[in-house]
Amino acid sequence: MSSLLPRRDLLKGLLATGLVGPVAETMAFPQPAVDAAPFSIHIFSKLLHFLNYNELAAVASDLGFDGVDLTVRPEGHVEPANVRTDLPKAVEILKKKNLSVPTITTAVTKADEPARTLLETASKQGIRYYRTGWVPYPAGQPIRESLEHFKRQFGELGKLNQQLNVVGAYQNHAGTNFGSATWDLATVLQEVNNPAMGSQYDIRHATVEGGTSWSTGLRMIAPHIRFIAIKDVVWKKVNGKWKAESVPLGQGMVDFPAYFALLKQLNVRVPISLHLEYPLGGADQGKRDITIPREKVYQAMQTDLQTLRGMLKKAALV
Numbered sequence: 001m002s003s004l005l006p007r008r009d010l011l012k013g014l015l016a017t018g019l020v021g022p023v024a025e026t027m028a029f030p031q032p033a034v035d036a037a038p039f040s041i042h043i044f045s046k047l048l049h050f051l052n053y054n055e056l057a058a059v060a061s062d063l064g065f066d067g068v069d070l071t072v073r074p075e076g077h078v079e080p081a082n083v084r085t086d087l088p089k090a091v092e093i094l095k096k097k098n099l100s101v102p103t104i105t106t107a108v109t110k111a112d113e114p115a116r117t118l119l120e121t122a123s124k125q126g127i128r129y130y131r132t133g134w135v136p137y138p139a140g141q142p143i144r145e146s147l148e149h150f151k152r153q154f155g156e157l158g159k160l161n162q163q164l165n166v167v168g169a170y171q172n173h174a175g176t177n178f179g180s181a182t183w184d185l186a187t188v189l190q191e192v193n194n195p196a197m198g199s200q201y202d203i204r205h206a207t208v209e210g211g212t213s214w215s216t217g218l219r220m221i222a223p224h225i226r227f228i229a230i231k232d233v234v235w236k237k238v239n240g241k242w243k244a245e246s247v248p249l250g251q252g253m254v255d256f257p258a259y260f261a262l263l264k265q266l267n268v269r270v271p272i273s274l275h276l277e278y279p280l281g282g283a284d285q286g287k288r289d290i291t292i293p294r295e296k297v298y299q300a301m302q303t304d305l306q307t308l309r310g311m312l313k314k315a316a317l318v
Contacts (some may be wrong), residue, residue, distance in 0.1 A: 006293040016279055019142035035229075036102030036129070036267035039317050040066035041308060043301065044105065045077050046286040047276050050294070053077070053090045057097040063302050066256055067100035069273040072118065073107040074134070075286065078116060080107070084123045087276055091125045101125070104272055107133035107210070108155055109170070111160040123164045129271070131200045132157070132170045134177045136173055143184075151191045160198030169200035169226040172217075173242060174208040182206055182217035189224040200273070204233045207254050215262055222266045228236045230308060231275040232256075246277035246284075248300065249307040274308060 036042075037211050043065045048056050056077065060068050070090060072078040076085045091101050104122055108115045109132055122130060135153070137146050170189075172182045179185035199221055206214040224241060232252030236245045250256070263269075277284050280300055282291030290297070312318045313316070 010149070013213040030312065031115045036067065036100055036271040039272055039312055040100070041103075041272045041274055041305060042067040042069045042100070042103060043305075044069045044273050044275045045071050047280070047283050047297065047301065049075075049286045050283065050290055053093045056090075057094045057099060058096070058100055058296060059097055060091055061097040062121055063298060063305060065274075065305065066097065067102060067271075069103045069105055069131075070094075070101055071286070072104040072122070072130075076105070078104075080118055083118050086219040087121050101127055103127070103131065103273060105131040105273075107142050108157070109135050110135045115157070116160060116164070117296050119160065119164045119166050125315070127166070129167050129169060131273075132168050134171070135177065136177050146178070147184060147188055150188050151164075154197055155192045155194070158192050158194035161196035162194065167196050167226050168199060169198050171229065172205055172209075172221070173202065174205040176205060180205070180209055182210065182221055184215075186217070186221035186224060189221070198224040200227055200229055201225045202229040202231075203254055203256075204229070204231040204252075204277075206247065208233055210309055215258070218259075220264060221268065222268055225268050225270055227271045227273060228263075228268075229273045229275050231277055233277050248276075248278060249304045250311075254304040256311050257315065260311060260317055264317060265314060272308070274304060275299075 003310070008188060027148045043060050043063075045056060045068050048059065049071070051059060056068065067074050070077055072083060072087060073080060078090055104127055106118060107117060108130065119130065135150065137143070138149070157168055170179055172179050172185055174180055189286055200217065201221060203214070206217055210217050232247050232249050232254045233244050234247050234252045235242055246252075280297050281290040283292075283297045309318070
């Protein structure tokens with residue numbers, strides 16, 4: 001595998017894609033879109049699938065979020081089949097409430113025509129970041145061969161991103177899919193060598209997979225981080241088996257002080273997508289029919305938002 005892309009070459013690549021303007025050579029990472037300030041906080045709209053666009057905009061604005069990370073995937077706020085009509089409508093409604101929409105969450109994993117249609121529509125709306133879908137390791141195939149396959153697959157997607165002036169980001173998600181371990185994702189992104197293809201770094205999932213070594217993986221993938229997801233987790237024994245369970249921010253085992261300190265040290269300054277995945281009557285699973293009063297969901301969102309802002313302030317990141 002080749003070495004990390006030199007800083008000078010990375011900056012040249014960024015300028016060539018038009019993703020950033022002139023920057024100092026000392027800058028190590030791509031900068032966020034103009035409507036997505038570093039560490040601005042965007043609510044992941046999966047939690048609010050029970051709301052229409054107008055209600056979503058009102059709630060996110062009233063609670064004090066900077067913007068919305070909108071689900072544009074099957075059973076999301078925007079169905080991919082309707083993206084040309086519904087995404088512009090959703091963005092317009094959200095922006096009327098002074099909410100930015102710098103990021104969307106998709107199921108895109110390859111550079112095909114449905115992906116082109118979705119990403120082209122997003123680009124026209126000024127959306128610059130999107131989360132990709134996940135891909136499994138092929139059964140029975142050696143890991144090294146799989147990584148070569150993924151390098152080609154996401155290399156092609158990166159080229160499409162460049163054409164459309166968008167940036168894709170693959171999430172490190174705990175489990176057995178590609179990217180779960182972080183190092184494999186970082187290795188492929190290093191080989192793809194395209195600033196339009198990066199990572200949505202998730203410290204919750206990195207903690208589950210990496211235990212106390214998450215910081216090593218973070219240092220490896222840092223040059224490729226385009227935005228981050230925030231949530232917390234604990235290990236809990238359920239029916240005699242240990243499992244990772246999400247909890248409100250600050251109540252789990254994620255070492256947020258160390259995490260934010262390392263982000264600061266590495267000069268990773270990107271937007272945040274706030275996720276709430278602990279039990280909230282089905283809202284946490286993206287359900288449209290929830291079993292608890294909506295106000296309890298909003299209260300949880302506000303509490304986590306305030307907690308996160310407090311953490312960022314203490315880390316001197318805002």
